[in-house]
Amino acid sequence: MAYPKQLKNWDTINVSLEEASRLATNRLPINENVYVTDKGFISIGNQLAQRGITVEYIDFTISRSFSASFRCSTQPLVREDLS
Structure with missing residues (x-):
């Protein structure tokens, strides 16, 4: 697979089109060593x-049946008033 020059040496995880369409790459990083993901994406x-x-x-x-996942469920708790 050809990658852009900036990503050439990155460690990548292959995701099928079917997994991507089911939001398989939508996950919640807690920190650099812990991730939360949907149990439907064990692979x-x-x-x-x-x-x-x-x-x-x-x-x-x-x-996911409503095309939502972690980002939709973990909206920021504190919002700045920009007005």
Whole structure:
């Protein structure tokens, strides 16, 4: 696979078009070593775990059925008043 020059040496995880259409890459990083993802994406979680990342799973099946996932469920709690 050809990557842009800036990404050539990055460690990548392959995601199928079907997984991508189900929001498989939409996850919640807690920190650089812990990620939360949907339990429907075990194959991607396993790839992260092989790289030393702890993966926690939550069932987001219903949210995904509305084309939503972690970002929609973890909106910022504090918002600045820009007016």
